[in-house]
Amino acid sequence: MSSADFIALSPLLVLSAAAALLMLQIAFLRSVTLSALLAAVGLVLAALSCVYAAPQAPLQVTPLLLLDHLALLFCALFSLAGAVTVLLSLDYIQCHGDEPEEYFLLLILSTLGACVLACANHLASLLLGLELLSIALYALIAYPNKSLLPLEAATKYLVLSGAAVAMMLFGFALLYASTGTLSFAELGARLAQLPATDPVLMIGAAMAFAGLAFKLSAVPFHLWTPDVYSGAPAPVTGFLASVGKAAVLLVLLRLFLEADLFRYRILVELVGLMAILSMLAGNLLALLQTNIKRMLAYSSIAHIGYLLIVFMVSLDAGSRALGIEAAAFYLVAYTVTTLAAFGLLTLISARQAERENVELHHINGLFWHAPLLAGLMMVALLSLAGIPLTAGFIAKFYIFSAAVSGHNWILLGALIVGSGISIYYYLRVVYHMSRKPEQHHPQPTARGYWLVRSLACLLIVAILLLGTLPQALMSYLRSILS
């Protein structure tokens, strides 16, 4: 490996070094504040090192990783999301569970997994990145060891996700058996020489795709999502919903692009069917929820449905560039908004002993005793619903115009119906927040409160900025994707 390789890999190297340093610190001196500080600094440094690595891109480092501008952009995004999660969890983890230091170590490792996924262009690195991301997440979900709900959520996720990954691995093995390669680009070249109706190939592709769809929680592989989301600690849920989903979607998009799987019309149409099912089922089931975390879980299923539209759009080579651009923008907006929503949920639920459950009636009258918090929550929800002036609107509009240019009218119809339904349940939360206050008077927690509060403000500012001045990100995406 040359020095250029090391410079290009610097985000991953910084993350690994931060993990090693944090482990040494825990071994010699246990201190939550120091661990959190170290983790946050490490993650921010990793994000900054993406800027340092950018001149080398695009560069293929060993057969496993491709460091291009898109990968570096998402490495930076994931690292920043990790840093935000560290700061959001600081207060939470101190009063939940003993020995909170390893939490931050696991969070760094999970972010490293997401970054590996963002750079992966080889099935081996895909699998390793995915496993690193999820194994750290199992432990993070089960981290608070004073209540049983997180343990239940982690067990469910572990067993189901283990089965899904095993299925995916079997699919990879079948693909390898018929093509003899694991690298995305070579896979595409070999596949072009084989007949598309080869049964081994079709079964292999279906199994591999089912495993990835499970991780994305696209319908019909979504059954684990609400239980895991509602059982996990709120900051971890935010991380799982934003980074965990975005990384997998990014690698799926790269697999389809580099191996040119778009030429298999039936596979892409299957993705389109999943998109429609996810949009409708996610939004309809979200209507029935009274637990806010479960509602957000179903809404995240619907958001994955919106994102999967991009695959059908990319079927037509002419509108493929617009489709990828829309997906990248949507992923950025979705990550920021989801983190903000779950961060604020952490703040709201920070006032209860059992924090894993936030019911709608818990937030009754929030506007009256915590106007700032409620206002921020409202912006986050409006962005998820796709109301103008927020990042969510621009992102949805992007997907919408991509679908129009690809003439995908059925998907477009599902998108409109889904968005219409979603406005009802997002606004229902706002309605509950604005109701007359009841006896339920929450007690603000003291430590680290200002930090989380300013962080939440920062995220909301980011959402509004992306919503009102999206040109900078749009032109950047266009320049790196062309």
Place this chain on the structure above:
Amino acid sequence: MMESLFYLASLVAVMATVAALTRANAAHALIYLIVSLLAVAVLFFLMGAPFAAALEIVIYAGAIMVLFVFVIMMLNLGESGTAREQEWLAGRNWIVPGFMAGLLLLELMLALRHGAGTTSGVAVSPKAVGLALFGPYVLAVEIASMLLLAALVGAYHLGRRFIVRREQR
């Protein structure tokens, strides 16, 4: 010749796995699981991957053995446990797994006598595996080390839950 050995070993693997899944007794299921893993190791050997075969035995069969010992140790406490253990390990329970394992041993002997022929046509030596892992795929090894670190730290923290509870009791 090699092909028929291969199919015989796969038959043993499938049958042992089915038996492992259907046994009601955990200890018996584990014995069949070990036989199944041994059969897979023989399959690897016949396909020309002796290194993978050795790893299969050392890591999987070895680790399962340890698990087996733990199960016996934890489930059988006291006099009644000893009696139950003797009943579990009665001679008749060993006949089928023993026959399967013996068959696999016989296959291995035959394959060794016949020399280098492999079903896939290419034999991969341990040296080639090492060169690939620490050559082009060195990053995979590094990422895997981080993966193991995450698993280790996670297992430590989750295991602590029970240690702490026991101390409090």
